[in-house]
Amino acid sequence: MKLTLKIWRQKNQSSKGAFESYQVEADEHMSFLEMLDVLNEQLISEKKSPVAFEHDCREGICGTCNLVIDGRPHGPSQGTTTCQLHMRSFKDGDTIHIEPFRARSFPIIKDLVVDRTAFDRIIQSGGYVSVNTGQAQDGNAIPIEGNTAAKAFDSATCIGCGACVAACPNGSAMLFTSAKVQHLGLLPQGKVEHKSRVQKMVAQMDKEGFGFCSNVGACEAECPKEISIDNIAAMNRGFVGSMFSTEE
Amino acid sequence: MSLKNNVPEGPLADKWTKYKSTMNLVAPNNKRRIEIIVVGTGLAGASAAATLGELGYQVKCFTFHDSPRRAHSIAAQGGINAAKNYQNDGDSAYRLFYDTIKGGDYRSREANVHRLAEVSTEIIDQCVAQGVPFAREYGGLLANRSFGGVQVSRTFYARGQTGQQLLIGAYQALSRQIARGSVTMYNRHEMLDLVKVDGKARGIICRNLLTGEIERFAAHCVVLATGGYGNVFYLSTNAMASNVTAAWKSVKKGALMANPCYTQIHPTCIPVSGEYQSKLTLMSESLRNDGRVWVPNKVSDAEAIQRGEKNALDIPEEDRDYYLERRYPAFGNLVPRDVASRAAKVACDEGKGVSKTGLAVFLDFASAIERYGKAEALMAGISNPSKEKITELGRAVIKKKYGNLFQMYEKITGENPYKLPMKIYPAVHYTMGGIWVDYNLQTNVPGLFALGESNFSDHGANRLGASALMQGLADGYFVIPYTIGQFLSKEIRTPAIDPNGPEFIQAEKEVKEKINQLMGIQGNQSVESFHRKLGKIMWEYCGMARNAEGLKKGRQMIRDLRKEFYSDVFIPGTNDEYNPELEKAMRVADFLELGEVMMVDALNREESCGGHFREEHQSEEGEAKRNDADYTYVAAWEWNEENPILHKEDLVFENVELKTRSYK
Ligand SMILES: Cc1cc2nc3c(=O)[nH]c(=O)nc-3n(C[C@H](O)[C@H](O)[C@H](O)COP(=O)(O)OP(=O)(O)OC[C@H]3O[C@@H](n4cnc5c(N)ncnc54)[C@H](O)[C@@H]3O)c2cc1C
Ligand code: SF4
Ligand code: FES
Numbered sequence: 001m002k003l004t005l006k007i008w009r010q011k012n013q014s015s016k017g018a019f020e021s022y023q024v025e026a027d028e029h030m031s032f033l034e035m036l037d038v039l040n041e042q043l044i045s046e047k048k049s050p051v052a053f054e055h056d057c058r059e060g061i062c063g064t065c066n067l068v069i070d071g072r073p074h075g076p077s078q079g080t081t082t083c084q085l086h087m088r089s090f091k092d093g094d095t096i097h098i099e100p101f102r103a104r105s106f107p108i109i110k111d112l113v114v115d116r117t118a119f120d121r122i123i124q125s126g127g128y129v130s131v132n133t134g135q136a137q138d139g140n141a142i143p144i145e146g147n148t149a150a151k152a153f154d155s156a157t158c159i160g161c162g163a164c165v166a167a168c169p170n171g172s173a174m175l176f177t178s179a180k181v182q183h184l185g186l187l188p189q190g191k192v193e194h195k196s197r198v199q200k201m202v203a204q205m206d207k208e209g210f211g212f213c214s215n216v217g218a219c220e221a222e223c224p225k226e227i228s229i230d231n232i233a234a235m236n237r238g239f240v241g242s243m244f245s246t247e248e
Numbered sequence: 249m250s251l252k253n254n255v256p257e258g259p260l261a262d263k264w265t266k267y268k269s270t271m272n273l274v275a276p277n278n279k280r281r282i283e284i285i286v287v288g289t290g291l292a293g294a295s296a297a298a299t300l301g302e303l304g305y306q307v308k309c310f311t312f313h314d315s316p317r318r319a320h321s322i323a324a325q326g327g328i329n330a331a332k333n334y335q336n337d338g339d340s341a342y343r344l345f346y347d348t349i350k351g352g353d354y355r356s357r358e359a360n361v362h363r364l365a366e367v368s369t370e371i372i373d374q375c376v377a378q379g380v381p382f383a384r385e386y387g388g389l390l391a392n393r394s395f396g397g398v399q400v401s402r403t404f405y406a407r408g409q410t411g412q413q414l415l416i417g418a419y420q421a422l423s424r425q426i427a428r429g430s431v432t433m434y435n436r437h438e439m440l441d442l443v444k445v446d447g448k449a450r451g452i453i454c455r456n457l458l459t460g461e462i463e464r465f466a467a468h469c470v471v472l473a474t475g476g477y478g479n480v481f482y483l484s485t486n487a488m489a490s491n492v493t494a495a496w497k498s499v500k501k502g503a504l505m506a507n508p509c510y511t512q513i514h515p516t517c518i519p520v521s522g523e524y525q526s527k528l529t530l531m532s533e534s535l536r537n538d539g540r541v542w543v544p545n546k547v548s549d550a551e552a553i554q555r556g557e558k559n560a561l562d563i564p565e566e567d568r569d570y571y572l573e574r575r576y577p578a579f580g581n582l583v584p585r586d587v588a589s590r591a592a593k594v595a596c597d598e599g600k601g602v603s604k605t606g607l608a609v610f611l612d613f614a615s616a617i618e619r620y621g622k623a624e625a626l627m628a629g630i631s632n633p634s635k636e637k638i639t640e641l642g643r644a645v646i647k648k649k650y651g652n653l654f655q656m657y658e659k660i661t662g663e664n665p666y667k668l669p670m671k672i673y674p675a676v677h678y679t680m681g682g683i684w685v686d687y688n689l690q691t692n693v694p695g696l697f698a699l700g701e702s703n704f705s706d707h708g709a710n711r712l713g714a715s716a717l718m719q720g721l722a723d724g725y726f727v728i729p730y731t732i733g734q735f736l737s738k739e740i741r742t743p744a745i746d747p748n749g750p751e752f753i754q755a756e757k758e759v760k761e762k763i764n765q766l767m768g769i770q771g772n773q774s775v776e777s778f779h780r781k782l783g784k785i786m787w788e789y790c791g792m793a794r795n796a797e798g799l800k801k802g803r804q805m806i807r808d809l810r811k812e813f814y815s816d817v818f819i820p821g822t823n824d825e826y827n828p829e830l831e832k833a834m835r836v837a838d839f840l841e842l843g844e845v846m847m848v849d850a851l852n853r854e855e856s857c858g859g860h861f862r863e864e865h866q867s868e869e870g871e872a873k874r875n876d877a878d879y880t881y882v883a884a885w886e887w888n889e890e891n892p893i894l895h896k897e898d899l900v901f902e903n904v905e906l907k908t909r910s911y912k
Contacts, residue, residue: 012825012826027522027524028662029521029522029661029662030522030524031526031660033526034524034525034526037524037526037776038524041774041776041777043820044774044776044818044820044829045774047818047820048820049820049821050820050828050829052826052828054314055488056313056318056320056487056488056489057320057322057323057487057488058487058488058526058527058529059323059527059529059656061322061323061409061411061412062318062320062322062323062487063317063318063322064313064314064318080659084659084660086659086660086662088662109458109826110825110826113826115314116314116315117314117315117435119315120315120316120317120423120433120435123419123420123423124423124424124426124427125427127420127423128378128420128421128423128424129377129378129379129420130424131374131377131378131421132299132302133295133298133299133302133374133421133725133726133729134370134374134725134726135377136370136373136374136376136377137373137377138373139332139372139373139375139376139382139390140334140389140390143384143387143388143389144384144388145388146384146385146386146388149381149384149388152379152381153381153406153407156379156381156413156416157409157412159412160315160317183379183381184379187379187381189376189377189378189379190379
C-alpha cells in the first residue's frame with residue numbers, strides 16, 4: 001500500500017516545528033511503528049535526518065510510544081497503544097497525519113518525542129506505600145475481597161503513557177493521577193496514607209502546570225488501557241474529604 | 249586468574265542465614281558518606297536502588313529510558329515463583345532449589361540457587377505490602393498457578409502483566425527514595441564506560457541522551473542491573489532498546505562474561521512476517537496446556553499452505569504429524585522450552601513449515617474446543633448437541649482461559665485463532681549467560697556488582713518460567729543490601745571519589761574518541777542493517793542448534809561484519825543532540841564483539857546442555873547429551889580482540905546428584 005505521511009518535524013524544543021510530507025510503501029501486516037522504521041531507513045539511505053519517535057516494548061505495556069495519529073492519541077483503534085496498531089487499519093492511498101502528544105507539561109524534545117518526567121514527579125510526591133524492604137508481614141495476613149482487588153487492579157493497569165493528557169483540551173493529568181490514587185487507596189496496604197497522598201499528588205499536579213478537569217471525558221475515550229473516568233470522581237471525593245480532615 | 253566464588257562454609261540450608269549474621273556491617277553515620285552507583289531501573293536495579301537508599305547510602309541511579317518505569321521488566325507476562333507452599337502441595341525452599349538446578353541442566357551454582365529459593369517467600373510479602381495487586385482466590389487469599397518443568401503450584405501472578413505490576417511496585421519504592429533525597433535519579437543517561445581507580449570500580453561515564461554531553465560520575469562502588477543481551481540476535485522478545493553495552497564495557501575493563509552461549513529460545517512466539525519485522529511477540533507458555541502442535545505429514549501440503557493455496561482445515565487428520573506427542577509420549581505438548589523449540593526447527597528444516605516463510609508450526613485448539621464443548625453440553629443437560637453447539641460452547645471456555653492472548657494474537661496477525669490454528673515459531677527470549685559474579689554478586693573487579701539478568705548466576709543452561717522476576721527482586725531487595733557491605737565496610741575511610749581524577753578524564757576522552765570515530769565513518773549502510781545482518785548470523789550459527797563448522801564460520805562472518813561496520817556505517821545527525829541512531833550504533837558495536845565471544849563459548853562447550861545444543865552431541869533419537877566429566881564448569885571469558893581468554897569456575901554438586909533429563 002502507498003501512503004502519504006504528514007509528519008510533525010521540530011529540531012528541538014526552542015525551534016519552530018512544521019508538518020512535512022513523505023511517501024512510503026507499506027505492507028498491511030506491518031505495525032504502524034514498523035511502517036515508520038521503513039520510512040526512516042529510506043531517509044537514512046538518502047542521508048536525510050530520520051524522524052525521531054519513541055518506543056520500546058512494542059507490545060503495548062511500557063507506555064513509551066506516544067503518537068497522535070490523525071488527531072487521536074494512539075490512533076483510531078480503541079484500547080490500543082500506537083505500537084499495537086497495524087497497517088491493516090489503513091487503506092492504500094491514505095494520507096496520515098502524525099504529531100507528538102501536545103500539552104504544556106510535556107515539552108517537545110525533538111520531532112515526535114516529548115518529555116513526560118512530570119508524571120514521575122507526581123508519583124514521587126506520594127504515589128507509593130511507605131514501607132521499607134524487610135518490614136512486610138506475611139502476604140496472606142490480610143485477605144482482600146475479590147471485587148476490591150479487581151477494582152484496584154483495573155486502576156493499576158495505567159502504563160503512564162500520557163494519552164489522557166494529550167486528549168484533554170485542558171491538558172489535565174487527572175486520569176493518570178486518580179488511577180494511582182485509587183489503585184493504592186482501595187487496598188488495605190495503601191489506605192493508611194490515602195488522605196495525605198491525595199493532597200500531595202494533586203498539589204504536585206498543579207505545580208507541574210497540568211490543567212483542571214472539566215469532565216470532558218476525552219481521556220477515558222483515548223486511554224489505551226481503558227482506565228475509567230470513575231477514578232477521577234472517586235479521587236475528587238477523597239480530595240474533598242481530605243480537606244476537612246485534621247490529620248496531616 | 250583464579251575465580252573465587254566466596255561461597256560460605258557450612259550445610260547448604262544454613263549458609264545464607266549464618267553468613268548474614270556474621271557479615272561486616274557499615275554503621276549508619278558511615279553509610280551517609282558512602283556513595284553507590286546503580287545502573288538500571290528494572291526489577292533488579294529499582295529494588296536495589298530503593299533498598300540501598302532506605303538503608304542510608306547515597307545512591308545515584310541511571311537509566312537510558314525516559315523514566316525508570318519503562319525498563320524491559322515491565323513486559324513480563326506470566327508470573328513469579330516463590331516457595332510459599334500456600335497450596336499445601338508439598339513445596340519448600342529445597343524443592344524450588346532442586347527444580348531450578350535440574351531445570352538449569354546442572355550448570356548453576358548450588359549455594360546461589362538455594363539462597364534464591366530461601367528469599368523467594370519474602371519477595372511476595374514485600375510486594376503485597378507495596379500494593380502489588382496479585383491475583384486472589386474467592387476467599388481473598390493469594391492465588392497460584394503452575395508453570396512448566398515443575399509439579400507444584402508456586403507461581404504468583406497479576407493477570408497477564410506480572411512484570412508491570414512488580415516493576416511499578418519497585419518504581420514506587422524508588423520514587424519514594426528520590427523524594428527523600430537518598431537516591432538521585434538520572435533518566436536518559438546511558439553508561440558508556442566503567443572507571444576503575446587502583447583496580448576498584450569507582451565510577452562511570454555516561455552520555456546525556458538529550459544533549460549528547462559526556463558526563464563523569466564517581467562513587468565508592470558500582471552496581472550493574474542492566475538486563476540481558478538477547479537483542480544480539482536482532483529479533484527477540486526483548487524490548488527494542490535492551491542491549492549489552494554496560495555489561496560489555498565492564499568486560500572490556502576486566503570483568504568476565506560467563507557462559508555467554510546459554511540463550512533461551514522460547515517455543516511459542518508469533519512468527520516473523522516479513523523482512524521489515526522489528527521484534528517478536530511472546531505467546532504465553534500456558535497455551536501449550538490446551539494447544540496441540542503439528543505440521544503436515546507431506547511436504548507438498550506444507551508447500552501449498554506456504555503459497556496460500558491451502559489452509560490448516562484442508563489437511564485431513566491422517567495427514568497431520570503431531571510431532572511432540574509422537575516423539576515425547578510422556579510429556580507430549582508440555583515438554584520444556586528447549587526441547588519444544590528444537591523439535592519445531594526440525595519440522596521446518598524438513599520443509600514442513602506452515603507460513604509464507606516456511607518458518608512456523610501450528611498450535612491447534614480444535615481438540616480442546618471439542619473436548620470442552622462436549623463437557624459443557626453434558627453439564628448443561630443438552631442431549632445430542634449439534635457440532636455447531638459443541639464448537640460454540642467450547643470456544644467460550646477457551647475464551648475464558650486465554651481470551652487476552654487470543655485477542656493479542658489477532659491484533660498482530662489479523663487471523664482469528666478460534667477458527668484457524670495459531671501459527672507459532674521459537675524466538676530468542678532470555679539470556680542465562682552474563683557477567684561472572686561470586687556469592688556476594690561481586691564481579692572479579694572489586695567494587696563492581698551485577699544483578700538480575702545481567703549476571704550469570706542462577707539459571708545454569710536453561711531458565712524455568714517465572715524465575716527471572718524472582719531472581720531480579722531477590723538480588724535487589726534481599727541479597728545486595730547485605731553483601732555490598734562486605735566490600736563497603738572496608739571503604740569507610742575512603743573519602744568521596746573525585747570525578748575529576750586522571751582515570752575519569754582518561755575514560756571520558758576514550759568515550760569521546762569512540763563517538764567521534766563512529767560519527768566520522770560517514771559510510772553508506774544504516775546501523776539497523778548491520779544489526780539485522782548480525783542477528784541473522786547469530787540465529788543461523790549460534791541459534792537453536794550449533795555445530796563446530798558453523799560456529800567457526802559464524803565467528804569469521806562476525807569478524808568480517810565488524811570490519812565492514814567500522815568502514816561503512818552511516819550515522820545521521822551530530823553527537824551533541826538527541827540522536828537515537830548514534831545510541832543504536834554504539835550498542836550494535838558492542839553486540840558485534842559479544843557475538844563473537846558467544847560463538848567461541850559455544851564452540852568450546854563440547855556437549856549439549858539446556859539451551860545449548862551441539863549437533864555433534866546428541867543421542868540417536870536426537871536428544872541432548874551432556875558431558876559432566878569435562879564440562880561441569882562455568883566458562884568465564886576475558887575479552888581479547890584476537891582470542892578471548894577462558895577462565896573456569898568448577899561447579900561442585902554436594903547436595904544433588906547429576907542426572908539425565910528425560911521427557912519420553
Ligand atoms: C516478553 C517477556 C516476558 C517475560 N515474562 C517473564 C515471566 O513471566 N516471568 C519471569 O520470571 N520472567 C519473565 N521474563 C524475563 C524477565 O522479564 C527479565 O529477565 C527481567 O525482567 C530482567 O530484569 P532486569 O532488572 O535484570 O533488567 P531490565 O528490566 O532489562 O532492566 C534493565 C535496566 O537497565 C537500564 N540500562 C541498561 N543498559 C544501560 C546503560 N548502558 N546505561 C544506563 N542504563 C542502562 C535500562 O534502562 C533498564 O532500566 C520475560 C521476558 C520477556 C522478554
Ligand atoms: S490513564 Fe490511560 S492514557 Fe493516562 S497515562 Fe494511564 S494508561 Fe495512559
Ligand atoms: S512501545 Fe511499549 S507501549 Fe508502545
